[in-house]
Amino acid sequence: MGILEVKGVNKRFGGLQALGDVNLSVKQNTVHAIIGPNGAGKSTLLNCLVGKLMPDSGSVMFDGQSVLGRKPHEINQMGISRVFQTPEIFADLSVLENVMIPCFARRDGAFRLHAYETVGSERDIRGQAEHMLEDVNMADKRHMHAGSLSRGDKRRLEMAMCLVQEPKLLLLDEPTAGMARADTNNTIDLLKEIKAKRDITMCIIEHDMHVVFSLAERITVLAQGTPLVEETPENIKGHPKVREAYLGE
């Protein structure tokens, strides 16, 4: 049994079958990549995992519990965190404040800033956030405005905001999209670093094969809404079905 078990998931948008009978099993503490051509249904699948979309049928079990029908913040509390394509940070706040916000949210059960008054243990939360920033090597930047960080550091900060919630599963939708090679390599290093330090499962949707082969232990290939193959990176490279569907050969 994987930490994430997707069974028979279907999702239609009008006449379009975006997901057709998707099965996916992600093992605990692994990095699992989902690849596939544009329009294959990767983002739709991810949206079904985080409560942004409701599948028409099928089941999604996380850590033994169904996520279907739950609100995004409830799923987040179950231990699933999502990293966005463009870092979602509060540009006008300091780096430290940015990391403190999800700490309050975690404690209070919802994304409510007024928890600041009611929790009454700001020092704990500050300490937790500072510790997190040390963990991602950003302690020296804690008083900077988040908006003035470099692109790579914004990504690093966003990761800290996710990780401070201690997710069991981190979902990443094309985390290196639009990045230059140097930033992409920094992101790969950051994810490796994060993985090495804690028990965490990562499910990464990615177009860039360099990223996939640098990080993933298992790869699922999605084509036209259906998983074609699930394999190790070594076995994916020369797989005829993958070459046909994904590389257009």
Ligand code: ADP
């Ligand atoms: P991928 O992330 O693999 O590129 P998507 O999951 O974004 O693919 O999209 C899968 C298919 O579903 C595409 O054909 C896309 O146009 C369609 N689609 C995605 N979201 C919607 C939506 N909200 N309404 C209608 N069609 C959608």
Ligand code: MG
């Ligand atoms: Mg997508």
